[in-house]
Amino acid sequence: MSKLTNPIVVRGVGGFYDVLMPDGSLVRCQPRGKLRLSLDRILVGDWVKVGIVAASQGIIEDVLKRKNQLVRPAVANIDQAVVVLAFSDPEPDWLFLDRLLVLIEASSLKIVICINKRDLLEQPDQFQQMINVYRNIGYHVIITSTVDNQGVDELRELLKGKVSAFAGPSGVGKSSLLNRIEEGLELPVGSISRKLGRGRHTTRQVELIRLSNGGLVADTPGFSQLSLSGMAQDRLHAFFPEMAKSALLCRFSGCLHDKEPDCAVIQMVDAGQIAPSRYQNYLTLLAEIQRMR
Ligand SMILES: Nc1nc2c(ncn2[C@@H]2O[C@H](COP(=O)(O)OP(=O)(O)OP(=O)(O)O)[C@@H](O)[C@H]2O)c(=O)[nH]1
Ligand SMILES: [Mg+2]
Numbered sequence: 163m164s165k166l167t168n169p170i171v172v173r174g175v176g177g178f179y180d181v182l183m184p185d186g187s188l189v190r191c192q193p194r195g196k197l198r199l200s201l202d203r204i205l206v207g208d209w210v211k212v213g214i215v216a217a218s219q220g221i222i223e224d225v226l227k228r229k230n231q232l233v234r235p236a237v238a239n240i241d242q243a244v245v246v247l248a249f250s251d252p253e254p255d256w257l258f259l260d261r262l263l264v265l266i267e268a269s270s271l272k273i274v275i276c277i278n279k280r281d282l283l284e285q286p287d288q289f290q291q292m293i294n295v296y297r298n299i300g301y302h303v304i305i306t307s308t309v310d311n312q313g314v315d316e317l318r319e320l321l322k323g324k325v326s327a328f329a330g331p332s333g334v335g336k337s338s339l340l341n342r343i344e345e346g347l348e349l350p351v352g353s354i355s356r357k358l359g360r361g362r363h364t365t366r367q368v369e370l371i372r373l374s375n376g377g378l379v380a381d382t383p384g385f386s387q388l389s390l391s392g393m394a395q396d397r398l399h400a401f402f403p404e405m406a407k408s409a410l411l412c413r414f415s416g417c418l419h420d421k422e423p424d425c426a427v428i429q430m431v432d433a434g435q436i437a438p439s440r441y442q443n444y445l446t447l448l449a450e451i452q453r454m455r
């Protein structure tokens with residue numbers, strides 16, 4: 163890790179934290195009492211000040227100011243999020259994808275969309291239209307399989323020298339992909355029989371993993387519930403990149419782009435410049451935010 167300048171929390175272990183030091187060593191740390199009492203808990207990815215008390219043992223004296231933070235997965239100071247879906251088992255849930263994209267956009271992070279299990283795709287062009295929807299918005303979409311290693315080199319390259327976090331539902335293959343990316347990693351992956359026990363999660367906690375190409379990447383537990391609580395309804399459009407520009411052009415100030423016939427966003431939907439699926443999901447999320455108010 164050439165770019166590592168601060169000690170960084172890589173995992174929490176029952177009240178202790180493993181901290182990766184700038185020299186590449188790991189130190190198991192206890193937080194100072196005042197940190198234990200603070201409401202703002204220590205996150206994986208936090209940059210910390212460490213006092214060494216013994217060989218490989220230390221105290222976290224302080225947590226440095228975060229440059230960003232995600233709630234799900236709970237991780238701090240990342241450069242990019244890799245949103246992972248699967249072509250099958252589980253099938254893609256595009257509303258869930260949009261919900262996740264909105265939350266990550268709200269943190270102004272770079273996003274890569276990875277659709278895994280390409281080998282399970284029955285027809286080669288299945289979902290191609292949806293993939294194009296996201297590529298046309300400008301998202302980098304990569305297609306992978308851990309069975310034949312398609313896309314794995316490309317993904318590894320994208321992680322090089324950056325701090326990334328994988329995010330996505332359980333069972334899509336996040337840990338499997340990391341095992342392919344980094345030889346010898348051997349993260350636990352779900353068994354074939356996981357279908358029997360619905361909602362089981364193989365990865366239990368967030369962990370930052372050091373790659374030999376200098377990247378750091380967080381493997382995270384899958385999740386399927388994601389709330390937009392706290393988001394302002396008139397900000398939602400800003401997190402749909404293809405809407406953000408036309409929303410500025412919209413002549414109705416404070417427009418929610420849901421009913422005014424002259425609305426610039428609705429006109430772009432009608433003209434086919436904004437995908438109907440994305441606009442529908444915008445309306446669904448908008449209604450959800452309004453119900454929470
Ligand atoms: N056919 C196929 N199966 C895959 C692929 N990638 C992963 N799997 C399988 O999918 C299952 C789940 O993989 P995991 O890597 O544990 O998924 P995960 O996203 O880490 O899941 P959580 O840790 O629960 O969030 C395992 O049985 C893997 O063997 C793939 O590209 N193709
Ligand atoms: Mg996992």
Ligand SMILES: [Zn+2]
Nearest residue numbers: 412417419425
């Ligand atoms: Zn409008």
